[in-house]
Every structure is written in C-alpha cells, then in structure tokens.
C-alpha cells in the first residue's frame with residue numbers, strides 16, 4: 145500500500161517512516177515544506193499527482209499551542225484550510241485519509257475520560273483550529289478516519305519528555321503542573337496503531353462502519369507532574385539526575401493558551417472497530433528514555 149504522509153519533519157511522520165521499515169506492505173512517502181505546503185494548494189495537488197497514493201495520512205499541523213493564541217490566522221490556515229485542501233484532493237483520487245486531531249478539542253470539565261460523541265468545546269485557538277479541521281475534513285472526504293490523540297512524545301522533536309530531561313540536568317528541582325490529567329502517548333506506539341488502521345481501511349473493501357472519529361492514545365492516565373516523576377524515575381539508572389518534582393497548580397504556571405483540566409481519552413471505540421489498543425503510557429517512557437539518553441550523550 146502506497147501511503148503519502150504530510151508533515152515530513154514532525155514527530156509522527158518520523159515514527160511512521162520507522163514503523164513502515166519493520167512492517168511489511170507499506171510504501172511510505174513523506175513530504176513536507178516546501179514540496180508539500182498546506183498553505184499552498186498547488187503544492188498539495190502536485191504532491192498527489194506525483195505520488196498517487198492509496199492512502200493519505202495528515203501528520204502536518206500547526207502545533208505551537210501557546211503561539212497560536214497570538215497567531216490564529218496561521219493556525220486556522222494550516223489546521224483547518226490546509227487539512228481541508230489535502231482531504232479534498234485525496235477525495236478526487238478516491239483516496240481515504242487518516243487525519244490526526246487532538247484531545248484539546250474538549251473543554252476538560254467532564255469527570256470521566258472523553259468518548260468520541262462527547263460535546264466538544266475547545267479552550268484554546270489551537271484546539272478550535274483542530275476542531276474546525278476535523279469538521280472540514282469530514283465535509284471534504286467521506287472516506288476519513290479522524291484520530292484524536294494526546295500528549296505526544298518521542299526521542300526527537302519538541303515535547304514534554306525532552307524538556308523534562310533537559311531541565312533535570314539544569315535545575316535543582318522541577319515545578320510541574322499537577323491538576324491537568326491526560327494520556328502521555330509515545331509516538332512510535334501511535335505510528336504502529338496508525339499503520340494498523342491504514343491496513344484495514346486501505347483494504348479493497350473496508351468495512352462500511354469504519355469511517356468516522358476515534359480516540360487513539362496511550363493506556364492509563366496521569367498528570368504532567370506524574371509524567372515528569374516517571375521520566376525522572378526511569379531516567380535515573382541511565383544517569384539522569386534524580387531531581388524532585390514539585391507539584392504545582394495550573395495558575396502557578398501562566399501560559400498563553402488555556403488547557404483542559406481533564407483531556408483523558410476513552411479509546412474503546414478504536415479497540416472495538418480496528419482491534420487496536422496502544423500500550424500503557426509508562427511502557428512508552430521505558431522505551432523512549434534509554435534511547436533518548438543514549439542518543440543525546442554521544
């Protein structure tokens with residue numbers, strides 16, 4: 145199956161390339177700016193004509209959550225209009241799309257994990273731009289899987305785990321928000337889940353009930369402080385300083401964008417429909433840290 149991945153340098157795009165190397169049957173072509181620029185519709189059409197994929201994965205996005213508050217036009221241009229342009233061109237080729245979205249489409253007031261049919265209500269510009277992207281993708285291409293994921297981290301890219309590792313080497317203690325709950329998701333685990341979905345919807349006659357919106361994040365749940373404490377614990381035998389993690393409230397760490405207090409995702413529908421369940425978040429930390437520390441120490 146030939147897959148076009150938009151977002152060449154991103155965390156998920158990189159992990160998809162790695163995952164396709166160890167699984168049979170996927171010919172993954174990643175394309176990023178300037179060859180495939182979501183703000184330039186002509187490049188979108190050219191990329192499709194050049195690759196003629198069986199399936200599109202949109203892993204490109206404006207992901208700077210705080211910066212988006214002061215640059216909503218750019219966030220909407222990429223996350224809504226760019227996503228729609230990609231999905232529409234794919235539709236012209238009768239090509240299905242897996243479109244990545246976020247837990248930040250929710251306002252965080254629910255007490256339990258969110259299911260796909262729960263009321264959305266993004267608290268940030270980024271969340272709104274991703275929600276509008278979901279709606280635009282649905283309208284542009286009926287053959288869509290919208291996969292909401294959360295709190296991504298990998299040994300590469302910009303993410304919380306890498307920030308904690310850097311700060312643990314620089315500071316005597318870490319003050320980390322302890323009143324936001326979510327599912328820290330290891331990107332290589334997500335990439336394998338995405339390829340498993342791809343194999344099923346790319347089949348000659350995919351089940352009619354497969355199109356729609358899904359939640360796909362790591363098993364289990366924690367806070368940013370809990371995530372940080374686990375990073376320090378797992379990193380210690382690999383030489384990471386065992387600095388204390390001091391839990392703080394959201395108000396004590398002012399940032400531009402409001403985050404939901406609860407953005408835990410219930411991923412039952414994904415397991416039921418595709419037989420795909422991501423490993424527990426702690427397993428991701430165990431796999432990621434030795435790799436990161438090894439790679440950054442050489």
Ligand SMILES: NC(=O)c1ccc[n+]([C@@H]2O[C@H](COP(=O)([O-])OP(=O)(O)OC[C@H]3O[C@@H](n4cnc5c(N)ncnc54)[C@H](OP(=O)(O)O)[C@@H]3O)[C@@H](O)[C@H]2O)c1
Pocket residue numbers: 150151152153154155156157176177180181182183202203204205206207222226244245246247274292293294295296297301302
């Ligand atoms: N990161 C998270 O914690 C998180 C959480 C929930 C959901 N998600 C969603 O998961 C998906 C993958 O996230 P990620 O963490 O892998 O993102 P990422 O590492 O920030 O990568 C995003 C990629 O999008 C590309 N991009 C930005 N603007 C573009 C444009 N105009 N045209 C083409 N490409 C463009 C960037 O290219 P450049 O390298 O050229 O800048 C970058 O390679 C996104 O849909 C994101 O919204 C992420």
